[in-house]
Amino acid sequence: MDSDIKQIEEFSELWHVMMKKSKFHDIEDQFxxxxxxxxxEISIISIVSKKPEVILGEICSELDIPKSTLTSAIDRLEKREYINRVISKRDRRSYGLELTEEGLLAQKEHIDFEYKIYGKILKSLTSYDERAELIRLLKTIVTNID
Incomplete structure (x- = not known):
């Protein structure tokens, strides 16, 4: 048990140092x-960008969130003029979402941000094999985390 606590503390310290050294917040300010x-909210924009015909229920399922949480997030995104609710062309009984010009620009910024921050992290590893090992370990985490 003590070794688990020690590993958690070490992981926490390394994670925070990595975020600080990557200048995460400085990069975030550029977007x-x-x-x-x-x-x-970012996930909703991303899903709508990749699947323009998606309906609200599918977004709830994909994000594993209740409809009330989705509705609140959509309200905030509409207020920022990033998305509009529309009647689904695929299922007229359901609502879908469409990205506005601002929403499309936000999605582009999101992609640019990810490339910048993840690229910086991956470039800190000196070889392709190290990067592949990190990705392999992250896949293991994703598979096993609950």
């Missing part, structure tokens, strides 16, 4: 359209 958005 004003996504600054202040929640993970859920």
């Amino acid at each position: 004003p359209r996504i600054k202040g958005l929640t993970t859920t």
